[in-house]
Structures are given as C-alpha cells and as structure tokens.
Amino acid sequence: MHRLTLGDFELSIFSDGTYPLDGGAFFGVVPKVMWSRRLPADDKNYVMAGLNSLLVRTGKQTVLVETGMGNKLPERMIKFYGQPAKLLENLAAAGVGPEDIDIVINSHLHFDHCGWNTVRDKNGKIVPTFPRAKYYAPEGEWQYARRPSERDAISYISGNYDPLVESGRMTLLKGGEEIVPGISVKTFRGHTAHMQAVIIKGCHPEEPAVGDEGPGRAARSPSAPREDTNRASGAHPHTACYISDLIPTTAHIDITWGMSFDLYPLDTIESKKQYYARAIPEKWLTVFTHDPRTPWAYVEKDELGKMVARSA
Numbered sequence: 311m312h313r314l315t316l317g318d319f320e321l322s323i324f325s326d327g328t329y330p331l332d333g334g335a336f337f338g339v340v341p342k343v344m345w346s347r348r349l350p351a352d353d354k355n356y357v358m359a360g361l362n363s364l365l366v367r368t369g370k371q372t373v374l375v376e377t378g379m380g381n382k383l384p385e386r387m388i389k390f391y392g393q394p395a396k397l398l399e400n401l402a403a404a405g406v407g408p409e410d411i412d413i414v415i416n417s418h419l420h421f422d423h424c425g426w427n428t429v430r431d432k433n434g435k436i437v438p439t440f441p442r443a444k445y446y447a448p449e450g451e452w453q454y455a456r457r458p459s460e461r462d463a464i465s466y467i468s469g470n471y472d473p474l475v476e477s478g479r480m481t482l483l484k485g486g487e488e489i490v491p492g493i494s495v496k497t498f499r500g501h502t503a504h505m506q507a508v509i510i511k512g513c514h515p516e517e518p519a520v521g522d523e524g525p526g527r528a529a530r531s532p533s534a535p536r537e538d539t540n541r542a543s544g545a546h547p548h549t550a551c552y553i554s555d556l557i558p559t560t561a562h563i564d565i566t567w568g569m570s571f572d573l574y575p576l577d578t579i580e581s582k583k584q585y586y587a588r589a590i591p592e593k594w595l596t597v598f599t600h601d602p603r604t605p606w607a608y609v610e611k612d613e614l615g616k617m618v619a620r621s622a
C-alpha cells in the first residue's frame with residue numbers, strides 16, 4: 311500500500327491493474343538494448359505497464375486523479391491489452407466506495423486514463439461510476455477527442471466522457487485552474503496538445519517544505535507531529551504532481567526518453583525540462599501513471615547530470 315501525508319492531505323495510490331504494452335512503442339526511439347535494462351520485455355517484446363490512480367483526501371473532499379482502463383473496452387482492444395479492471399475492488403479493499411468520491415480529475419482522455427469514469431448499468435446505459443462526483447478534464451482534450459487523427463483515434467472511447475459532458479457532470483478546464491484549495495491543473499504539451507498534470511500542495515504556507523532553508527523550519531508546531539518526518543531534513547514533502555503521460559514511469563525520467571505515442575515529441579522534451587526546473591529544486595513528489603512498481607518518487611539529478619528516481 312502506497313500512502314503518505316502531504317501537509318493536511320493524505321495521498322494513496324490505487325491501481326487498476328497491469329497490462330502488456332509493446333516495449334518499442336513505450337520507449338520511442340530509444341534502442342531496446344538500453345530500455346530493456348530498465349524494464350524487461352517478454353518474448354513478444356511486451357513490457358508490463360501499470361495503471362496508477364491517485365486518491366487525495368483533503369479533509370473536506372476525496373479526490374480521485376485518473377480512473378484507469380475501466381471495464382468497457384471493446385473486444386479488439388481486450389485482445390491487446392487485456393482488461394484488468396481492478397480499480398473498484400482495490401478502492402473497496404481500503405474501504406473506499408464509489409459514493410465516497412467527490413471529485414474525479416482526468417489528465418487527458420486516452421482510454422487508459424478515464425476508463426472507470428463511467429460504467430454500463432443493467433440496461434446497458436452508460437452512467438457515472440462515482441454517483442456523487444464532479445468530473446474534470448481538459449477542454450482542449452475533449453474538443454480533440456471528438457475528431458482525433460487517424461493515428462490516435464483508437465485511444466478515445468467517447469462513452470468515457472461524452473455522457474458526462476452532455477449531462478453537465480464534467481467540467482472542462484482551460485489549464486491553470488485550482489479545482490479545490492491546494493489542487494490545481496497545469497497543461498504540459500507533448501504527449502497530446504492539451505494534457506494537464508495535477509499539482510497537489512498539501513501544506514500550510516507557514517510550514518517548511520523539504521529543501522526549504524531559513525527560519526520557517528523552526529516555526530513548526532511540536533504539538534502537530536507528522537508521520538512523514540522521517541525525511542532526512544525532518545521536513546516533509548509539500549508538493550506532489552501527477553505528471554501523467556509526460557513521464558509515464560521511472561524508466562522515462564531522462565529528458566529524451568519519450569514514448570512513440572507522443573504526438574509532439576519535441577514538446578515532450580521541452581515540457582519535461584519545464585517540469586524539472588521546478589520539481590527538482592522544490593523536491594516535488596512525482597506520481598508515475600504507468601509504473602508497475604514505483605508509483606511515486608523524487609526525481610533528482612546526480613553529479614553527472616543524469617536523472618535518478620529516489621524512492622519516497
């Protein structure tokens with residue numbers, strides 16, 4: 311179970327399962343002799359990919375970031391990807407029912423990120439999986455999803471979002487909005503034109519963050535002990551980012567290790583640089599959507615300038 315506290319927030323990872331993905335497609339132009347050292351391939355060249363959703367309990371709301379692959383895949387896609395469909399049972403095992411979710415956020419609308427937004431009821435009608443939830447997704451993504459290119463049309467399944475938009479359950483975001491206090495979205499172009507990362511800031515402004523220098527640190531109240539004080543400095547992480555398919559796994563942390571699926575590979579590089587320019591010095595916890603083993607870590611630069619993922 312991956313769980314930690316981020317200021318007043320509690321963060322946990324819930325998986326929709328794992329699925330096979332072609333290693334070449336996953337690592338773009340990176341040669342197999344290099345990527346296979348990080349993620350081993352089977353005899354069909356498949357690697358195992360994860361489907362990590364992030365649950366944030368703010369104290370007021372329960373927020374679910376991303377909803378995995380779901381259970382509505384057409385047969386032709388199940389042949390390639392299977393359909394693990396584990397998210398609801400994994401949430402239930404932790405005592406979280408569909409009616410407990412207040413807010414659902416999708417970083418983009420590819421089928422493996424918003425699959426559990428909806429389910430079919432017993433009459434075959436598509437209904438929201440989370441009956442009380444307000445849903446959010448990038449507006450540009452939704453516009454694009456209505457008329458995708460031939461290249462990526464297979465990635466969009468309208469039942470995952472169109473019924474929610476039509477019924478007014480899904481709010482479309484421009485990028486930059488704060489959805490609830492401490493949880494906001496930011497557009498990172500590259501994987502798609504409008505994909506949005508979800509940035510979570512869970513701490514009081516007067517509390518020191520990991521890496522903070524200065525007098526603020528001494529101001530922390532001894533009467534409010536935190537579970538996560540085992541960090542070397544005694545401070546705690548204050549920002550986490552669900553970076554989604556910009557950096558899908560810890561094996562993709564190098565600037566140039568993008569996926570073949572990326573529609574704008576040069577922008578993926580620029581967006582990663584932009585992300586690291588803040589995330590590394592400010593010691594953000596990065597959440598990896600498709601990493602089957604390491605759903606979150608701190609990305610750091612070693613003495614040689616190489617990116618390394620340090621476990622949380």
Ligand SMILES: [Zn+2]
Nearest residue numbers: 418420501555
């Ligand atoms: Zn995607």
